[in-house]
Every structure is written in C-alpha cells, then in structure tokens.
Amino acid sequence: MKPLKKYTYWASAIVMSVLVVTCMSIEEIIxxxxxxxxxxxxxxVKIKIDADTDRSSKLAFGVLAPKSWNIANSAIVTLTTTxxxxxxxxxxxxxxxxxxxxxxxxxxxxxxxxxQSKFGVLGNxxxxxxxxxESNTTFQVHDKDDGTKKVINGTVxxxxxxxxxxxxxFMGYTFCGKQFGFSREEYNDDxxxxxxxxxxxxxxxxxxxxxxxxxxxxxPATFSFGDIxxxxxxxxxxxxxxxxxGGNVYLYGKARYSANGITTEKVIDExxxxxxxxxxxxxxxxxxxxxxxxxxxxxxxPDDAVIIELWVHFTNQxxxxxxxxxxxxEDFNVEPTCQ
Amino acid sequence: MKKxxxxxTIVSALFSFSSCDDADRLKMVSDYPADYDxxxxxxLVMQYDxxxxxxxxxxxxxxxxxxxxxxxxxxxxxxxxxxLSNGEIPFSPYDFEIPTGKTACYLDTEALPNELRxxxxxxxxxxxxxxxxxxxxxxxxxxxxxxxxxxSVN
Numbered sequence: 001m002k003p004l005k006k007y008t009y010w011a012s013a014i015v016m017s018v019l020v021v022t023c024m025s026i027e028e029i030i031x032x033x034x035x036x037x038x039x040x041x042x043x044x045v046k047i048k049i050d051a052d053t054d055r056s057s058k059l060a061f062g063v064l065a066p067k068s069w070n071i072a073n074s075a076i077v078t079l080t081t082t083x084x085x086x087x088x089x090x091x092x093x094x095x096x097x098x099x100x101x102x103x104x105x106x107x108x109x110x111x112x113x114x115x116q117s118k119f120g121v122l123g124n125x126x127x128x129x130x131x132x133x134e135s136n137t138t139f140q141v142h143d144k145d146d147g148t149k150k151v152i153n154g155t156v157x158x159x160x161x162x163x164x165x166x167x168x169x170f171m172g173y174t175f176c177g178k179q180f181g182f183s184r185e186e187y188n189d190d191x192x193x194x195x196x197x198x199x200x201x202x203x204x205x206x207x208x209x210x211x212x213x214x215x216x217x218x219x220p221a222t223f224s225f226g227d228i229x230x231x232x233x234x235x236x237x238x239x240x241x242x243x244x245x246g247g248n249v250y251l252y253g254k255a256r257y258s259a260n261g262i263t264t265e266k267v268i269d270e271x272x273x274x275x276x277x278x279x280x281x282x283x284x285x286x287x288x289x290x291x292x293x294x295x296x297x298x299x300x301x302p303d304d305a306v307i308i309e310l311w312v313h314f315t316n317q318x319x320x321x322x323x324x325x326x327x328x329x330e331d332f333n334v335e336p337t338c339q
Numbered sequence: 340m341k342k343x344x345x346x347x348t349i350v351s352a353l354f355s356f357s358s359c360d361d362a363d364r365l366k367m368v369s370d371y372p373a374d375y376d377x378x379x380x381x382x383l384v385m386q387y388d389x390x391x392x393x394x395x396x397x398x399x400x401x402x403x404x405x406x407x408x409x410x411x412x413x414x415x416x417x418x419x420x421x422x423l424s425n426g427e428i429p430f431s432p433y434d435f436e437i438p439t440g441k442t443a444c445y446l447d448t449e450a451l452p453n454e455l456r457x458x459x460x461x462x463x464x465x466x467x468x469x470x471x472x473x474x475x476x477x478x479x480x481x482x483x484x485x486x487x488x489x490x491s492v493n
Contacts, residue, residue, distance in 0.1 A: 109392075117392050129389060219395070220388035226479025228386060228397055292400040297429040338480035 024049050026173055026194040027153075037166055037203040043158040045173050051141035051150045057177030059135040060104075061095055061156060062115045064172030064195075066210075067127040068163045072097050076159040077133050083152040088139050095133035095156070098178070106181030115174065118182060122172045122195040126210035127221045127337065134178050166203045169210035170195040206327060213286045215325065216312075216332045224338040225307040228294045231334065233277065233314045233323065234286040244316050244323060249289040250275040252313045252322075253298060254331065259305040266299045271317060274298075289314070310334040373416045379409040379472065379489035387484040394486075403427040409465065409472070409489060411455075418446045421455065421464055432476035432487065435462045 030044040059079065065071045077095040081088060104114035111132035121128050139152060156173075174193040176182060197211060213234040223229040231251060235243045252275070253268045268275065277289035295307055311331035314323040325332045381404045385394035398404050406426025412419055421444045425437050443458040452468035465472040474487040 113389075113392050116389065121390060219391075220386065220483060221390060222388055222480060222482050224479035227483055228400075228478070228485075292397060294401065294429060297401075297403070336480075338482055 023051070024175065025192065026175075029171075029173060029194060029196045031171070031196060031198050035162060035198065035200040037162055037200055038164050039162055041160050041162060041200075043160065043171070043198075045156040045158065047154045047156060047175060049139070049141060049152040049154070055177065055180060056138050056140040057179035058138050059095070059154075059175055060098065060111065060132055060178040060181075061134070061175040062111075062119075062130050062132045062173065063158060064115075064119075064122055064124075064128055064130050064170070065160065066163065066167060066169060067129045068165070069160060071160055072131045074161050075131070078157045079135055079154055080157070081139075081152050081154040084150075085140065088137075088141075088152050090135070090137050092157075093136060095135055098132050098134045104181040105179070106183045114181070119172065119174060119193045122170045122193065124169050124210040125213055125217060126167075126169065126208055128169065128172075128210065130172070138179075162200045164203060165205050166201050166207040167210065168197065168199045168207060171198045213283065213288070215323075216334075218334075218337075219290070222337050224336045225295050225310060227338075228292060230290040230292040231312055232280075232288055232290040234283070234288045235323070236286050237282065237284075242321065244289070244314060244321060245287050248317050249277045249279070250315050250317070251277055251291045251293075252315055252331075253293075254311045255295060255299045255301070255307050256309040257299075257301055257305045257307045259302050263308065266301065268299055271319070277314070374412075374414050376410050376412050376493075378492050379411070380405065380492040381407045381487050382490040383486075383488045385486045385488070387486070388482060397485075403429065407487070408492075411472075412441065418444065418455065420444055421457075423464065430478060432474045432485070433462070433464075435460075 025048050027046040027048050028044075029046075032041045032043070035041045061077070061079075063071060063075070063077075065075075078092045079090060079095055080092055081090050083089050098111045100110065102111065103109055104111050107114050107117070109117060112130045115130035115132060119130070141152065142150065172193055172195045201207075215234060217232045217234060219230045219232065233244070233249065235245060239245070250271055251268075254265060256263065256265050258264075275291070277291040280288040280290055295301075295310060296303075296305060299307075301307070311333055313331045315321060324330055381398055384397040384401075384404055386397050387394045403426065406424070407428055408422075408424040408426065410422040412421065414420075420441045421438075422441045423437050425431055431437055438457060444455055444464060445458055446467060447454040447456050452466040454463045455465045455467060455472065456463055465474050467473075472489050476485050476487075477483065478485065
C-alpha cells in the first residue's frame with residue numbers, strides 16, 4: 001500500500017495549483033525516469049504567470065532538495081520564457097542563488113528560512129533544504145493595458161548532481177516575485193507549492209527513503225552528541241504482533257566515550273522514568289514514541305567525556321520485546337549529522 | 340430614612356478626607372524600595388534549527404532546567420549586581436566561567452538589544468529586549484541555536 005502522506009501532498013499540490021491558476025502556477029514537473037547515484041540529472045518545471053495586478057519583479061524560484069546534494073553550489077538553473085511582450089522573453093537565462101544577506105520583503109527573513117517557514121519540508125523525513133534562485137530579468141506584468149504583458153509561460157531547467165547514496169524524496173518547487181515576496185496584495189493567501197517524488201537508484205548502500213517514517217528518527221535532524229536531541233521510534237501501524245504498541249516503551253542506550261585518555265563504554269539499561277519514552281500516538285502510517293536526551297546527562301558521564309559512538313534500542317516494560325535495526329538486526333547506531 | 344442617608348454621607352466624607360492625608364502620601368513615596376532583588380527561573384528553552392525555524396521548547400523535557408536561577412540586584416532602582424546559579428544543568432550557556440556569588444554588573448543600554456554585562460569585563464550575562472531577559476547560546480553543533488527566556492519566581 002502506498003503511503004497516505006504521498007497522496008496528501010499530491011492532493012494538496014493539485015488543490016493549491018487550482019486555487020492560483022489565474023495568477024501564478026506550476027503547470028508541470030518532469031523528473032528523469034531513471035536517475036542514478038553520482039550522476040547529472042535534468043529536471044524541468046513549467047510555470048505560468050497570469051497577472052492579476054500591475055507589478056514588475058524579478059523571479060524568486062525555490063527548490064527543496066536533499067541537503068547532502070548542496071545544490072546551492074552545484075545546481076545549474078536556467079529559465080526560458082514565452083510571452084507576447086518582447087521584454088518578458090528570455091532564453092536560457094541563468095538563475096542564481098539569492099545572496100545570503102537578502103531577505104524576503106514580505107516577512108523579513110532570509111529567503112531559504114522564509115520558504116522553510118512557509119512551506120516546511122513537504123513531508124520529507126530526512127535532511128532537506130530550500131535553496132532560492134533569482135532571475136536577472138525584471139518581468140513586467142500588467143492586467144489593465146492591451147493584455148500583452150498579462151501572461152508569461154516559463155520553463156525552468158534544473159541540472160543537478162546526485163549524491164553517492166540512493167534516495168527517494170519529495171522534491172519541492174515554488175516561486176514568487178522577488179520584489180514583493182508573499183505579499184497578500186499579490187497572492188491573496190493563494191500560496192502554492194508543488195511536490196513530486198524523485199527516486200535516485202543504484203549505489204552500494206541502502207536507500208534513504210525520505211517519503212516514509214524510518215524506524216528511528218531524530219529531532220532536530222541535524223545534531224551532534226553534545227546537543228539536546230530526541231530519539232524517535234516509529235512503529236508501522238501494520239505491525240500487529242511483536243511490536244511495542246499498547247504499553248510503555250523504554251530507551252536502552254550504550255555509549256562509547258573517551259575521558260582522561262581512556263576509551264570505555266557505558267550502558268543505560270533500566271526500566272524507569274529516566275528511560276521512559278513519551279508516546280506521540282498514531283501518526284497515520286506509524287505510531288511513534290520519543291525521548292529527548294542530552295547524552296552526557298543520560299549516560300551520567302564525566303564533564304570531560306567525549307562520546308565517540310552511541311547505540312540504542314527500544315523495549316517494553318518486561319523487556320520481552322526488543323526492537324533493533326531491521327537491516328542489521330543489531331542496536332541502532334545513532335550517527336551525528338552535524339557538519 | 341433621610342437622617343441615615345445624611346449620616347452615611349458625613350461619615351463617608353470624613354473617611355475620604357483622612358485617606359487623602361498629605362503626610363501619608365509622602366510616607367508612601369519615601370518607603371517605596373529603591374534597593375531590591377528579582378529572581379528569575381527559566382520559562383522557555385527554545386531550540387532552533389533549519390527545519391524548526393520557529394523553535395521547539397525543551398523546558399519541560401528536562402527537570403534540571405527548573406534549577407537555574409538568575410537574581411538581579413537593584414540599587415537605587417538601577418541594576419547593580421547579579422547572582423547566577425546554573426543549578427543541576429549539565430552544561431553552561433556561557434563560554435566563560437559562571438561567576439560565583441553576587442557579582443557587580445550593569446545594563447549596557449547603548450547596545451541593542453541591551454546587554455547585561457559583568458562589570459570590568461566583556462562578558463554578557465543576558466540580553467534585555469521587549470521587556471524580558473534572554474540568554475542565547477550554542478552547545479555542540481553550530482547549526483543549532485538555543486535560548487533561555489525567564490519568568491520571575493520571587
């Protein structure tokens with residue numbers, strides 16, 4: 001059965017596109033059929049601007065992509081338009097990343113932060129980021145003159161280099177006028193964003209599937225062992241026996257650390273309030289529990305301890321059920337993701 | 340009945356005159372404390388990252404956050420000193436050693452947001468903005484930001 005979340009995002013994308021069909025819209029997204037790891041891929045996004053107001057602006061075009069692809073530094077994005085008004089016609093114009101110091105005028109936030117705040121991560125469960133590009137051309141749109149400046153059709157070509165890991169995710173696309181951002185005057189709350197699944201295959205490692213909740217996840221997704229983060233266990237609702245639903249869930253932890261030049265291990269294996277996880281309940285496809293930890297405190301380590309590796313598993317009140325990593329059949333290896 | 344109404348009016352007038360006595364009003368002004376302390380405990384522990392740009396409050400997740408205390412001492416109605424206790428929190432929000440005992444400090448109102456600084460140093464204890472103190476800090480990952488905000492626990 002396909003994940004419900006996938007349908008939800010498709011449905012919302014379609015509904016939102018319909019809402020704004022008379023002003024700004026994404027008409028079509030074309031992903032490659034057979035994207036491979038460590039290769040260049042081409043994505044095409046067809047857009048349409050049908051003016052409801054008289055304003056001129058550069059285009060701000062946002063792409064949601066895996067953080068590990070670093071598309072701000074690696075993607076080549078170009079725009080080609082067709083329009084009755086000659087000055088609105090461009091061919092293969094390069095779109096460049098909006099510099100870090102510039103903010104979205106409608107909310108005063110840096111562009112990637114603004115898009116993140118407005119649209120989120122579109123259901124992805126792994127680290128992704130919004131990167132916002134701008135056109136060089138200021139497009140002129142009017143709805144009251146002879147009509148030639150009313151409609152612009154555009155094709156955005158995005159050339160990306162995939163990473164070395166097979167991945168499945170919701171790629172996200174949206175755009176607005178750079179001069180006015182998400183101003184209500186221009187959009188009447190009809191903000192839109194489109195998401196489409198992209199699957200990159202091949203490679204030696206297991207696929208990162210950001211479209212489903214993994215067995216284990218973390219909040220925030222980016223952290224180091226010296227931070228506060230939550231360890232989240234997600235049990236598919238299809239699991240009816242042998243799972244942890246219906247009772248308390250506890251976190252087991254093992255840390256390998258060095259202190260005073262000595263490397264040693266410490267295990268926390270107890271059924272107590274210290275290890276009791278908070279039940280987040282039925283999240284749709286999965287039932288989830290989470291436990292926030294500050295690792296040094298959780299493992300009661302000395303101040304100068306440096307954690308090298310950390311493993312966890314999840315268990316029930318009488319430890320009769322132990323949930324380990326499906327792939328390795330060992331404890332989950334918690335890998336810090338902060339770079 | 341009219342007699343009672345008249346009597347009530349006279350008694351009320353007498354009471355109102357006595358409560359407006361000038362000497363009492365002056366006394367009230369002179370007793371108003373110019374030297375006092377306000378002790379704060381943590382209200383919110385916000386964690387910000389690229390996904391959760393509006394932050395997640397961690398305060399209730401760890402009982403040790405309840406043990407932090409920030410006492411601000413006022414002399415002649417101005418901030419003159421601070422007493423800090425990190426309680427049982429297993430990390431410090433500062434990259435300098437937390438001062439022990441009552442430590443002279445001042446509010447630098449030239450800086451925006453205003454900075455509560457330890458006297459004679461560049462060490463900022465807290466920031467004051469929009470009517471409240473806050474302490475922003477980082478732990479390990481540079482991409483994560485944390486911030487304490489406070490409530491009075493006097």
